[in-house]
Amino acid sequence: MMNLNQMPDLTRDDLRDKMGLSENEILTLDREAQNILGKTIMMVDTALRDASLSESERIEAGLNFIHMGMALIENNLEVMVDSKVDKSKLN
DSSP: OOOTTTGGGOOHHIIIIITOOOHHHHHHHHHHHHHHHHHHHHHHHHHHHOTTSOHHHHHHHHHHHHHHHHHHHHHHHHHHHHHHSOGGGOO
16 A cells, blocks of 8 residues: 555556556546645635634644545545456455
8 A cells, every 4th residue: 555655756657557557547547636636725725714713723724635635646546556456366
């Protein structure tokens, strides 16, 4: 299982050659990641503008949204890679 620190090091070649993803699967992951990041940015912006929260609460909320967004992107990658594993090779 991958952790969030390893994700920035992944390249398109890694996804294709090491993880066996097709170009269409890579494009799908990219599109989903862009959608997630867009929504994450909107949530962070909303949190930072929320006048009902203290400054530290705004920052904490924004950081939580960033963490959740990155976790969703990581989960999408893991699901896509897991779908490529031949189930007959598993225990």
